[in-house]
Amino acid sequence: MNSQNDSRNQPWWRGGVIYQVYPRSFQDSNGDGIGDLAGITQRLDHIAALGVDAIWISPFFKSPMKDFGYDVSDYCDVDPMFGTLGDFKTLLARAHALGLKVMIDQVLSHCSDQHPWFVESRASRDNPKADWFVWADARHDGTPPNNWLSIFGGSAWQWDTRRRQYYLHNFLSSQPDLNFHNPEVQDALLATVKFWLELGVDGYRLDAINFCFHDAALRDNPGRGVPLVEDPSAPSSNPYSWQHHRYDKSQPEALGFLRRLRKLVDQYDDTTMVGEIGDEAGLTMMADYTGGSDKLHMAYCFTLLGALHSAPFLHDVIDQFQRVAGDGWPCWALSNHDVARVSTRWGGEHPDPRLLRLAAAFQMSLRGTICLYQGEELGLPEASIAFEDLQDPYGISMWPELKGRDGCRTPMPWATEAPHAGFSTAPRCWLPVPPEHRPLAVDRQQGNASSLLSYFTQLLHWRRDQPALWQGDMDLLPMDEQVLAFVRTARDQHLLCAFNFSDAPATLVLPADWSSARLLEGSGLKGARIEGAAIVFEPWGGLFLQA
Template identity: 55%
Template sequence: MNQSEWWRGAVLYQIYPRSFMDSNNDGVGDLAGIANKLGYVAELGVDAVWISPFYQSPMKDFGYDVSDHCAVDPLFGGLDDFKLVVDKAHDLGLKVLIDAVLNHTSDQHAWFVESRENKTNDKADWFVWADPKDDGTPPNNWLSIFGGPAWQWEPRRKQYYLHNFLAAQPDLNYHNPAVRQAVLANIEFWLQLGVDGIRVDAANFCCHDPQLRDNPARTKERLTVMGIRGENPYAYQEHLYNHTQPENLVFMRELRTLLDTYPNTTSLAEISSEDSLATMAEYTQGAEYLHMAYSFELLNDKYSATHIRETVERLEQKLEDGWPCWALGNHDVERVVTRWDKSQRHEDKAKMLNALLGSLKGSICVYQGEELGLPQADIPFEAMQDPYGINFYPTFKGRDGCRTPMPWNRTLNAGFSLSPPWLPIPQEHVAMSVQNQQIDAESVINAFKSFIKWRSTQPALIHGDIQFLAAPEPILLFTRKTSERAIMCGFNLSGESTQIDLPQKIKAHQLVGHEFNNTQLDSQNCLRFLPYGVFFAVLD
């Protein structure tokens, strides 16, 4: 693999700046705090960091409402702090990816402040504006992900503007070439500072249907099949027109052209569409579009060997020459050790899930704290910060529970800050701190380090093909194969011991990864998995 494709099979470590490390003791993490802890990240054995937004923002959506794409919010420090992060990361051999929030801006961004004033200013058509219907209601039935109509009235223009997320996050009009050029200029600003890539937030949302056609309703049958509970009205529509439009690929090509002028950079698209796997394939095809993509198929609460196998196989069928990136957790979803198999919060489950993620074909994203096996924090209503959760409480408690600060040690506020943190840190997390786990040979973090180190020596696990093998629930069994080597990988997704007959004869000398290979193979080729057991064998 050449250096320009370092991202294929790479391990990306996602840092949520507000919650990683607080250097100035104001209760909120910052860029200097990230710089101070990059040595820890490098010791995990990962290849790159993906840093969530740190741009200037009113923080209505905690940085995903950007008011200046080329400035660091004072809450996180300044531009010199960011340069320090990049320089230190590179000195440690880490690549740096940053979030590119492209679909929308803050309603306090200078572009929108000008655009909303009237219909004749220079930025008048930089956002998605539409006249009301004759009765004054919004132009169509599109809904916001955060609940309610996706249209907000602006009395100065006597028009509605589109917001697929919060009303404080107006959508840019990507049908306007000037908008696309300005967005690309913002991205180039950070490329010139040495970033190695971007994670494209809501990548398929940038373009809307210019005819503003209504989205059709989902049938009751489809709602049932999708397992939709219905607390959010957004789920009741097929989102055919408010995002994932063909014109969006025009901008993806322009974005890739820019990245190609900066050698060895990469892009990671966040995809959420009616058929996310098909969209992932479309957005990563050939060398025209983005380098890799991830979706929410393994970030939901569907937990079974069948679901994982079917998800990966369906993507493989569609992907052709594209490249996936898999994640089991991030800043938007319940932590995986709680979300999957809720009856069990077991260290062995965390170890197994980390090994499973690292064995799938593709690059992988590890969200901060997954190397510790942190469970979801239960945040009381009075301490909640997330507008998404506040809107839908108590049915849905939002994203605060996965965003609590990193527990570094057992000192005040888990070593995160000398001041009360912006979200409370559960005592359960303090007991699972980095310091506590580093001195425990059997801890989740030490298992994570061992696995990532071993994985880095196994080309089959980094860029080999994947083929699933027949196995009953709750066992997931597949091979990863290059022309030089094949590895059989097995995972017990349950907290109970179970056994299977392997589809081909495995001998004792073929077993590998002994420090995390917690299975027993008898002379009859019957493999007994311990609870949340993991199995690796080299095939002759």
């Protein structure tokens, strides 16, 4: 620890690659069918071999698991399901020995209704924690105080008979929202952040960070009707997307709390934070939440976590962010534990392997930090889970139009022929291993030079040697219907990155100052060549040129 506010922070995260681990599904070490911390430690060599810089571990704190750990009942202890605090310390030490940073998932905007804070708060209207949560009286007809909706369905207000008031929950009714307008709440949460920093964690992924503050006047959100464009965080079949969420989240007061959080985290050397932003103005908020070097280090939104992936769409996303970014810093993900896997979202039922390679090369070429979700390196498709096997409360309540998030959370396949593909020795796992995942298991792909796992490993290690990709500026070439192209520039390197995001051949005329550029080998990306003053692409082909 460095007690000075200007800590000796090395910006390892800036342009780095973070690997997300969903602990329930990574590796089960004790045969109960659920992944755990010791299992993660057992598999850290796999992550380190890929060539990433850090791991982000989804929540492992004590929890009743109504939302699989995103409903925390004790911020400073490990749930027995995942092991012990000692297991976490072992994981931390092993990761550090392998050169991996460790980031943990902090859920600050809400907690479990079984957390002692909420148990006390709901007991009466005059106890010491009475206003630690968002309580409000009913309207004169007994209905909720306003029209705010829960992402998981229905009103965002739950009636409590003890206080004869409603409390706010943006997610499950068992996940009450904390009242950030109360400074004591902020102080208590900062103390939990400090607890893990003292243990030696290297950073945080901050869940739903733009949900921390609500409009104190509880004004109604304006309606917008069924949206014309699908929002990956809340599709049109969910009425949550029928509102403009002007008052229930994304309030300006959040920036003040983020400054307090940054001041604390910066007291510890080489630490970082990435925030999740779920908002229709996500790209702008990424810039707002990370600009100025006094709030979050980086942030991501859901813009690249939907189905759209045409060259014009991707060009527009990059252009939008660059116009508002200033000195803000993005974190780019194509998959995570909340959305269908990119293999299926972008590739359909039978994804073209060339598309998966192109998507990886595109992601690794973006200006920002990169986040990979476990199993992306294997090309796992979204799993189809039978209704009787569903675990996700979101999927259960929204079935059949929305099947929830279980399809991207199935166990990691390690060994093709082993029980549960090497994930567990239990008779039954918390989610089944899909049969279509077995041929994609790590043992089948490892050592196979033509496998997607080998490609990811080659690409990640190659990227480390390209300063333009992890620290360079970025300039888009003009929009093209098929080809996305941009230039990355660092002091010692000048790269042109070009990707044919279509299933048809394409041609791109080279800019005049690139006519003598040479093909940069080593990335593993194929399907394009230089012919005269143009690049000729095969379907889903791409290349890197160096001036």
